[in-house]
Amino acid sequence: MDRPAEMFDREYEWAALTRFITDDQAGATLGVVSGRRRQGKTFLLDAACRAAGGFYFGATEAVDAESLRRFSGALTAHARPVTPYHFAHWSEAIDALLALGSERPVPVVIDEFPYLAKANPELPSVIQEAFRPLRDQRTASRTRLLLCGSALSLMGRLLSGNAPLRGRSGLELLVRPLDHRLAAEFWDITDPRLALMVNSIVGGTPAYRREFARGDSPAGPDDFDDWVVRTVLNPETPLFREARYLLAEEPDLRDTALYLSVLGAVADGNATRGGMAGYLERKATDIAHPINVLEDAGLLHRDADVFRDNRPTYRIAEPLIGFYHAIMRPVWDQLERPGSAGRVWQASRRRFASNVLGPHFEQVCRDWVLHHADPDLLGGLPARVGHGVVHDSKARTGHEVDVAVIGIADSGKPPLLAIGEAKWNDVMGAAHVERLHHIRDLITQVGRFDTTRTRLICFSGAGFNDRARELAAASNDLRLIDLAALYGR
Template sequence: MSDPRPGATLGLVSGQHRQGKTFLLQALAKAAEGFYFDGQAVAEAQTLHRLAERFAEHTRATRPPRWQRWEHAVDALLALGDRRPVPVIIDDFPDLVGPSPALPSVIHGAYRRLHEVRQRNRARLILSGGAPSLMRRLFSGPSSLHRLASLELLVQPFGFREAARFWGIRSPRLAVQVHAVVGGTPAYRGDLVCGDAPAGPNDFDAWVCRTVLNPRVPLFWEARNLLEEEADHADRALSHSVLVAIAAGRSTPGRIAERIGAQLPDVSHTLAMLRNTGLLRAESDAFRPALTRYRIVEPLLAFEHAVAWPHRALIEQEDAAAVWQRVRPTFDTAVAAPHFAQQCRDWTTQYAAPDAFGGEFKTAVRGTVSGPAGHTPLHVDVAVRGNVEGRPGVLLSVGLARWNGTMDIHHLERLRYVLSVLGAAGEDVNGATPACYSGVGFGPELRAAEARGEVLLVDVDRLYHGE
């Protein structure tokens, strides 16, 4: 923002709600004595009036300007950079485009004029909005602002290690459980639970009951609000059904359609919508690239649709502790266990030492191995591959993740069998390391195999503190 070089610049900031974009941008505007405006979904005339009042306050003018069109407002905002580099920040920009669909083109035209006749202008315009897919749709077309942008910043949730520090949680196992509920969204600790964090591992159940299962606490309603902000009313019921199916372990379009009794084209449309809004992620199977699985990106949505959504009426009518006691096993199997497996995949790509798998690894996904005829498929929780020219390459590791069970030598034997089947099918498995990930621990025979260099073991302490 303090770059003294001449020329107006444009930055685009995106990210899901409650990730701290507004906090970051307001702090930037204050530190750099810049201009900040928060957009609202109101009529264009009302927005221009609010904007003019903020502009007058910023410039210390005696009266606000009378802007009738966005062209006049944008030119005046960019003129703030005529004398010095100055950030001009418009937050919640998509809310302004709804009533004023020509606004991106207006900004594009203003920049074109600046580059032609006022080349020494140093306005640093920042437009902030929601999901990256939404920002891309707003700025597509012949007057695309993407071609003008010198900065595109995606504000993401905290990683699971950073989230544990943010919540002040020292117990790694407790950290997994809390992250399986609220993920890494910073606002959930402040505004939505008023700073209430579990006091320790023995307080987790009570914390769930007094926060995410408590109708008097905003976090209880947040998952529903997330979906209502992204899905049209006509798509909302099917979206909930799709998310319930995925939370129950149905991750392919066909199995989702079968679970909810809907037509595959309708399910595919809903999956595409949820994927475009950033609520779902599609991932190819590690060993069957044509097989696509979907997973819920936002942990709170997964918790909601696995645990709370099917029992909302009871939660609102009965004691939350009684309901939680009944659904606690569902949390362990349908929420915490798959979430732990995803954290293990994230650990391999974000925190593991460069030589942990004997190569430079880039991707870690689930995989399904077709066994011999008549045998059930073999499932791999963490399949790590290298990367060749942007595509998954050599297989570096196959792993199993068990949240609530002590792992021992039979898990290693299963991984060895998986590798033998893959090798027989033509996969290069010579450098593939068997790996076991456990939320509880490992038996003595497996520890002995680790000492012989036959297996990589990752427990929750290593997940959160090791490499």
């Protein structure tokens, strides 16, 4: 299948779809495609159907009878049978899809499948029966049926545990947001500092530039403030209310006020369950369910503490939602009034740096170590990258480690490949290096990890002073990583 020229990246996803769709083996096969909203799943799947002459159906929120009627009409327009289709049950509709692949492999996409499953909970079981291994209609078909959806909680349940479709799927494809490097390329930003600032607000969601911002990208570092005011904080643009809509579109989020408050607590720096409970003035057990629901929906991410078991912290997975809760939600009434965005933004710059940029920079550093860093720089291939707190019993305090890299344990204790500190606005120097030396000594004393080859890494968005560079030049285990390195420049 020829990849569309206008498609940015998605080479991995396109290759996976190509292998699945063009597989010439006998028998119909089932695939599941999921991902958060606005990532380009519909564009990707529609393009695949066009390239391979397949059938695409986009479901809408409707009662079951109306959806079945719309499906009948769409398939009639595609297949042009002698008599129009009027399916009475979904079992008939699925068999008609299997018939499309009687002569060759044919992709068939049902987009926004959660809408159909919500209106008719028996639909996954109907598909399970249609794809029964020895069923004649399945063995005689080479239809490649792809179920797609943005409701991650429901899509995740389709293939889990004792779900009807468990074991029936031959493809499970997750369409992820673009990483920080690809996002910079997509937004046509060459300045690494500007790229990370933009990424901390809109993340790697393709639709936010093309549709929501109408192609408006900051012209340079001096245009960043104006760009925020004219796009994200502008009531006339779709980006202004997008964070609210993302929450409202999740089917499992019923008590919206509670979920908004949980996200607001995290955005305000309360990353633990106890911190969230204190912020909301509730018991920790009272917020366990909303935390789990937000996790399943892909809006909240749990990070385990590398150094302390059972001490997880949470972060907002979608940057735009984090920006909304940290900057927009506290002054929403003012922002809705035309002409107020500039004044609000200037008053919010410090909070943006501390509550949005700082945490996002730390996460980008962790992602870079896991997905981009040369294993030789780390002294091995990372098996796990996270953060945590190292206890100092002598000083009766805890030291936060922004980046902790655990290697693969061949035998004995797992190797601690590296620990790192990430500072967005600080020019790093000897004090930061000494702090990492001290933390490494504390970890060595505990004896849980092998620290004989642990490297020290300083990440800075503002650069390093001469003393830090001298120490790095004279040391075999100290690395200095700036924004240019994070972006491969």
